Every structure is written in C-alpha cells, then in structure tokens.
Amino acid sequence: MVKVHGKAEAERIRDELREQRRPSGPVGKAEEVEKPSGEGAAAIVADGADRIELDYTEIAEALKALDERQRVLEAHLADARELGAPLADGKGPVSVPMRRSFARRGGAEEGGVQVALESYLAELAAFRAAIGLVAEQHGRTDEAAASTVDAVARGNDER
Numbered sequence: 001m002v003k004v005h006g007k008a009e010a011e012r013i014r015d016e017l018r019e020q021r022r023p024s025g026p027v028g029k030a031e032e033v034e035k036p037s038g039e040g041a042a043a044i045v046a047d048g049a050d051r052i053e054l055d056y057t058e059i060a061e062a063l064k065a066l067d068e069r070q071r072v073l074e075a076h077l078a079d080a081r082e083l084g085a086p087l088a089d090g091k092g093p094v095s096v097p098m099r100r101s102f103a104r105r106g107g108a109e110e111g112g113v114q115v116a117l118e119s120y121l122a123e124l125a126a127f128r129a130a131i132g133l134v135a136e137q138h139g140r141t142d143e144a145a146a147s148t149v150d151a152v153a154r155g156n157d158e159r
Helices: 007-021 056-083 095-106 113-158
Strands: none
Touching: 056 113
C-alpha cells in the first residue's frame, strides 16, 4: 500500500504506473494479427452438399459443459448474495458513501453483480434451450427422413 500526500503526488504515481504498463516494443497493426484459432473459432466450410449433419454426441457433451458453467455461475451468485449483506460502517468520512457504493455494486440493484450473474444465467438458459431445440428438430427430421426411406424401400420390395 502506498500513502499519497496530495494531488501532485497521486498524479506522479499514476503517470509512473502508466509508463510501466505501456508496451515496450512495437505494437502490431490489426492486419498483422493472426486469425483466432482453437475452441469456438472453427469456420463453417461448404462442401457442396445440401445438408447439415449434427453429431448428437457432441451436442450432449456441449450441453454437459454448459451445465458445468451454469453450476459455476450459480455458485458465484450464491456467494454474491451472501456477500450482499450490509457491513458495519467505519469511522472515516467516506464510510457511508463506500457502504452505499459496495451495496449497489454487489447487490441486486441495476449494475450490481447479482443482476449481472442472473442475466448471465438467463442468457445461458436461453442458449441451452436453443441448442436443445435445434437438436430435437434435427432428430425429428432425421427420423422422418429415415421412416420415409424405409417406407419407400418397403414399397419397392413389395412390387
């Protein structure tokens, strides 16, 4: 911790910290930066076929991974609710404004951590529902196509 004695000293310390954080070498331009790679960066490449194939095992694994993310967010939300309890005020001149600020940021009001986590959970639930719906619809389509092919094949066998 650093004790600051006046505005001029605070500005000097701020400028020193900025200088320390400034990149030492040349900064690259956007066109020099490599394209993203790894998880989530795969491009969809058309192969001339007029179909989309889903791997239902991969979808189930993705939903399991999203379940884990949901559990993590729910744990953070529980912690945020627990930490949202009011704290005792100190004796300094900023204690009351600090208490209000922390209560707002950690609380369930607009801009608070709890609101943000609840929003993330709602978005995650909507995302999971969308993935589940797509998998269900594709499954029904696959089953309908398979039964049509079977019916046609049986009809040809009977002739």
